[in-house]
Amino acid sequence: MRCDVVAVGTELLLGQIVDTNSSWIGEQLATVGINSLLQIKVGDNKDRIVAAIRDRLQEADAVVVCGGLGPTHDDLTREAIATVMGVSLELDDDIAAVIEAMFASRKRRMPANNLKQAEVPVGAQVIAQTRGTAPGLICPVGTKVIYAVPGVPHEMRDMVERVIIPDLIARSGETAVIASRVLRTWGDSESGLNERLQPLINELDRSPNTTLAFLASGWEGIKVRLTAKAETKDAVDTLLNSWEQRVREVVGDIVFGVDGDNMESVVLAMLRKRGLTLALAESVTGGLVSGRLTQIAGASDVFRGAVVSYASDVKHDVLHVSPGPVVSEAAAAQMAQGAKDLLGADVGLALTGVAGPDQQDGQPVGTLCVAVVLPDGQVHTKTFVLPGQREQMRQMSVISSLDMLRGLLA
């Protein structure tokens, strides 16, 4: 079963809105084992919408058309689908009544063109709207089907979950379950991972039920995604567990989390489990590490706070760093101790480095010195050489320093 997606709207092509709908639909389809092999954005132009739907129906069993169901002159999805079906549009009295009632309940005058949303291609079935004013459509074309849903994400999601996915499953006769598991890694390149996992990939190539893919996610690391298909949820889980185990045997040292984990949630959970609190001293990252940690709800039971010691004399005066160069492992160690003491935490983590554009203290752009002071007073320091320009270097500093802390807490 294959279901492609056509997202309609000139604003999507102009970059005024990012099309998140088709990604979301693709995710829902994948979860129930339906392939979505091509997803298209097309503008508010009837001929091009018609052509896009026809093209998709040639290759796919079904197509979801998102958007273009509103009341204005550039909402053309209904007309385009009627053309593809070779039928005309007719006013659906029930929908018209719902739309009129909705405006009445909001005590708002209904502009006349809103009734355009009650027009339905002859032969189409209506997906009742529960949240907005535009109903959806199920439009049979021979043995295939076109679904139309509004572009407003919460209206679209409601119809896809409530009606379209069940309808597609019923049509597919598919009974298999498909699920994915993502292993989050930090510390090797995509090609390095590939090389280490090559024997396993070769083995997977001969296994029809499970696939492995790498998703390079920039300064979030590389994701290794396993996707498995089987008759039951249990059988899928067994496949995923077994292949996850195999992957971890090869690259387990750099796997820091699974699925929804990220580096900051993992580090916070490790600290919480050990009953430890954390204080930071940030220079080169200027608050980014703190900002990322506090994005996790509940960080407050672990994270005490931070000193962003951007000016050198703040390092000396507030954190008691000795006079001298401030981009060094020695300075990082004193920063970590200073933050730990000032903010009353069990663990201190400090970052100092050079984000550019110019060198500092004789250290080139990309230099990052990290220090961790543990509860027993043990001090660990490390110097990283990071690539990239200012923003990339700083973001890489965030994850590199948290990964170092993770290693020390393991």
Added chain:
Amino acid sequence: MRCDVVAVGTELLLGQIVDTNSSWIGEQLATVGINSLLQIKVGDNKDRIVAAIRDRLQEADAVVVCGGLGPTHDDLTREAIATVMGVSLELDDDIAAVIEAMFASRKRRMPANNLKQAEVPVGAQVIAQTRGTAPGLICPVGTKVIYAVPGVPHEMRDMVERVIIPDLIARSGETAVIASRVLRTWGDSESGLNERLQPLINELDRSPNTTLAFLASGWEGIKVRLTAKAETKDAVDTLLNSWEQRVREVVGDIVFGVDGDNMESVVLAMLRKRGLTLALAESVTGGLVSGRLTQIAGASDVFRGAVVSYASDVKHDVLHVSPGPVVSEAAAAQMAQGAKDLLGADVGLALTGVAGPDQQDGQPVGTLCVAVVLPDGQVHTKTFVLPGQREQMRQMSVISSLDMLRGLLA
């Protein structure tokens, strides 16, 4: 001139990554008057990539292919383009040398398959990589052209701006000059701005040389983009200057910057001009304001640093906030004074609030209290009620607090 976009990657279809690249490219193309009428997402499957590129080339003059240039077995863009061109791939020694040097400079072992990135379709021209390891490609096909760029956004953006847009303009034969100017606003809704500017928009509708568009940019505010077309750069600038003046006459109070400005660069420039330094105390934002300010190169001559006082007793002990509730304008004022004193700055800015998921100190989620202490000791405080969940509330807090400081420095 029409340039369509093909985004390559199974992860895009599965919804694991949202394709923001094609939107961004669409925006850049629109700015210089090039149409992008269809944008496609296709998975890591060579036949389908080939078919997608061929289809686009039938309708468009050019196609940008994003992604699939990495070193792994599921990076197939190079092979697909070679097939469309009807040529083979050959190793480019210069690219190979750059890739090897990049790994050497990072002191990391280069996996052998990385050299796959040095393979180039015969007849293609290389777009040198300045930031990553995958070079881009310019591939002529008859009178048309395929561009290939990496899927990593910052690498893609660099190549599109530096090479592809100028190349497309040269190919288009367009001799008119097209340029845009973006006015950055904060503090009104899109519909509010639209209403205020309606008379001006009506006037522009009768002027063939200049257009106005609103770009809603979430927690970055609303952008008002003027685009003008004329025979010479001077004539375009005259048009843009004149219409910018007209827009500012209507909504100048909420325009905080132009083009590449953002709220943090504007605030830093205002402080620098007045010879003032800044210290922050952040609670709810946990370092995000500092992180944003220090993203601007040269922030160090203005920005002293910050105390991220996430735990309540850090507010009391380090910043000398009086005992009692910490989400209040009074607490914010003491935080600002405490940071100003501790970090030795001229101006103190503090944020305390509730990002959720739970209320705090009897204040609902979305409450933000901001305080500014000016060099003469004057204290200004304000409470904002912000929408959204945790991340949105925190990001809105960043720009709201900086906009308040901007108003006080004006």
